[in-house]
Amino acid sequence: MHVQCFIFQITVTAKVVKKIDTVQQEFSFNRKMKRTTFISADATAAIQLTLWGPEEQILVDNCYKFENLSIKTFEYTKLSTTPYTNIMKCNEIEDVVDKTLIVCKGVTVVTGTISGATIEIQHKCFFCKNLVTINDDIKALKCQSCNKRQLVTTVLKDVKTEIAGTTNNKNMET
Numbered sequence: 001m002h003v004q005c006f007i008f009q010i011t012v013t014a015k016v017v018k019k020i021d022t023v024q025q026e027f028s029f030n031r032k033m034k035r036t037t038f039i040s041a042d043a044t045a046a047i048q049l050t051l052w053g054p055e056e057q058i059l060v061d062n063c064y065k066f067e068n069l070s071i072k073t074f075e076y077t078k079l080s081t082t083p084y085t086n087i088m089k090c091n092e093i094e095d096v097v098d099k100t101l102i103v104c105k106g107v108t109v110v111t112g113t114i115s116g117a118t119i120e121i122q123h124k125c126f127f128c129k130n131l132v133t134i135n136d137d138i139k140a141l142k143c144q145s146c147n148k149r150q151l152v153t154t155v156l157k158d159v160k161t162e163i164a165g166t167t168n169n170k171n172m173e174t
């Protein structure tokens with residue numbers, strides 16, 4: 001059984017600076033899906049981005065707002081589209097990290113060191129969308145803004161991430 005659980009859904013605005021490869025990923029029951037690996041970057045870091053489905057959805061050198069990407073940290077942090085991802089082209093992002101510092105070894109991305117992603121989860125009222133405070137000990141809460149009671153499990157989660165990176169010129173070989 002193959003169970004995939006996307007815990008963090010994040011929204012990222014980034015420039016796609018490089019395409020690494022496209023492979024046909026095979027799943028059980030002869031299902032196949034195209035998987036294209038890109039490098040996306042903003043002013044702070046470059047990060048691997050995996051696109052599932054038609055690769056034409058993303059063009060190198062364009063900037064996009066990606067809503068509902070999953071973020072995984074395993075050896076290094078990477079982003080991936082999910083069935084819930086929206087991709088919207090957006091205005092040019094100035095000040096992207098220097099493209100020449102992006103070096104790829106296989107699919108391992110070496111862009112200096114991505115020192116980590118800080119993930120901040122905000123909880124919002126299911127009804128009025130204002131911020132609420134969650135306490136692990138309680139199962140239900142009353143929104144301070146609209147006074148509606150709701151189960152903690154129905155409270156909306158809004159995940160913000162900040163990906164921090166530093167460049168390390170010593171490892172660059174281009």
Ligand SMILES: [Zn+2]
Nearest residue numbers: 125128143146
């Ligand atoms: Zn409320």
